[in-house]
Amino acid sequence: MRALPFTGGRFCYQLALSLALALGCGGGVWADEHAMKPPGEALTGSMSETEEGSSQAPFGVSRWGVSLSGYRYAESLMQITGPAFGLRADRPFAAADRSFMLESELSVGYADYSSPVSGDINGLLRIGSAFFVHPGSRPGATWIPHPEFGLTTEWTDLRGRSTAGKVGYERFNLSLWLGGSWEISDAQQANVMQLRAALLLAGWQRSMLAQAGTQYRNVTNIQRRGLMISLEQPWQWGETRASIRVQLRAVERSNFASAGADTVYEPANRSAELNVTFWQ
Numbered sequence: 001m002r003a004l005p006f007t008g009g010r011f012c013y014q015l016a017l018s019l020a021l022a023l024g025c026g027g028g029v030w031a032d033e034h035a036m037k038p039p040g041e042a043l044t045g046s047m048s049e050t051e052e053g054s055s056q057a058p059f060g061v062s063r064w065g066v067s068l069s070g071y072r073y074a075e076s077l078m079q080i081t082g083p084a085f086g087l088r089a090d091r092p093f094a095a096a097d098r099s100f101m102l103e104s105e106l107s108v109g110y111a112d113y114s115s116p117v118s119g120d121i122n123g124l125l126r127i128g129s130a131f132f133v134h135p136g137s138r139p140g141a142t143w144i145p146h147p148e149f150g151l152t153t154e155w156t157d158l159r160g161r162s163t164a165g166k167v168g169y170e171r172f173n174l175s176l177w178l179g180g181s182w183e184i185s186d187a188q189q190a191n192v193m194q195l196r197a198a199l200l201l202a203g204w205q206r207s208m209l210a211q212a213g214t215q216y217r218n219v220t221n222i223q224r225r226g227l228m229i230s231l232e233q234p235w236q237w238g239e240t241r242a243s244i245r246v247q248l249r250a251v252e253r254s255n256f257a258s259a260g261a262d263t264v265y266e267p268a269n270r271s272a273e274l275n276v277t278f279w280q
Contacts, residue, residue, distance in 0.1 A: 064089040065242075065279035069107060071126070073271040077117050080156065082126065084109025088277055092136050099136030105129060111156065119164025125157045132196075134181065145180025150198055150228075152177065159211060169211035175203035175251075177228060193233045200226030200251060205266045209259050217260040226251035245275040 067086040073079060086107030093100055106129045112122045130153075134146040152175045158168035179198025185191065203223035209216035230247035254266035 062089075062091050063279055065277045067105075067107070067275050067277040069109070069273055069275040071109065071111070071128075071271070071273050073269060075267045075269045078113065078115035080111045080113050080124070080126070082109050082111030082124075084126065084128070086275075094136075100133055101136045103130075103132045103134075105131075113158060113162070113168070115162075115164075117164075118166040119162030121158070121160055121162045121168065124160075127155045129153045132177075132181075138183070142183070142185075145182050145197075147180050148178070148196070148198065150177035150179065151175070167212045170208040172206040172208075173203060174206075175223070175226070176201040179228070191234050193231065196228070196230045196232075198228045200224070200228070203251060203254075205254060207259070207264070209264075213261075215261040219257045219259040219264060221254035221257050221264070221266045223251050223254045223266060241279040243277050243279065245273075245277070247273045247275070 065088045067088055069084045069086060070082075071084060072081045084107040086105060088103075088105045091102050091104070093102060107127070109126050109128075111124045111126045112120070113124055114120045130150065132148050132150040134148040139146065152173075154171075154173045156171050159170060160168055162168065177198035178201050179196065181194055181196040184193040184195060200223065203226065205221045205223060206218070207221070208218050210218050226249065228247070228249045230245055232243050232245035234241070234243040236242065249271045251269050253268050256263050256265045258264075
């Protein structure tokens with residue numbers, strides 16, 4: 001099997017999109033995320049009321065917080081892991097005479113890349129963002145979810161040379177999600193847990209393959225099938241309000257696209273994140 005790089009996009013585009021939305025409301029290429037035809041040949045180189053003192057803010061109220069998280073992204077032949085620091089904000093707004101809630105998040109972290117094919121490289125920069133919009137009123141029954149529309153982005157700078165001498169490149173993903181969230185509260189309405197489930201509408205994985213060699217050109221693969229599930233539990237220490245969240249995501253293989261010297265695709269991938277947020 002021959003190996004090639006990762007997929008990516010531009011830092012300025014990622015950062016501009018994230019900030020605007022959050023504040024307004026030589027060798028080969030690393031090969032574990034792409035494969036060439038024929039299959040098997042890899043590329044070188046993816047308003048609920050709460051009691052006073054509750055760790056959960058009342059529904060429909062603005063709040064913000066800082067977060068710490070651990071992240072793991074995996075494909076069959078590689079993985080990216082690392083910590084991140086982030087900002088989160090919930091902000092109500094009105095549109096078309098209706099109320100809505102925007103949940104936004106921006107995280108910046110370092111990640112380590114490892115692959116039995118392409119080698120290892122540490123200290124990579126990774127920036128992610130997530131935005132979810134849902135109606136600003138509680139459903140009539142607890143089992144009915146808040147319908148939601150979501151947008152997530154992920155940029156990773158894999159440029160550099162790995163321990164195996166492979167050359168990496170930037171990768172950028174933008175994905176649209178449709179799903180719902182449920183609020184699960186205890187008898188006193190003091191700790192409202194949130195369950196979220198969403199299906200992938202479409203994902204665009206941009207690979208800056210030209211950074212890995214002149215024989216390649218930048219390419220965008222489209223992902224059509226995926227699932228995201230998260231569970232967030234609030235808790236409190238004295239006056240400190242916080243929450244812990246576990247999020248899992250699975251995305252299936254993309255379409256094929258020509259990258260110049262080869263035809264490439266994004267393999268199926270899985271990711272997991274553990275996040276702790278301290279709310280203000």
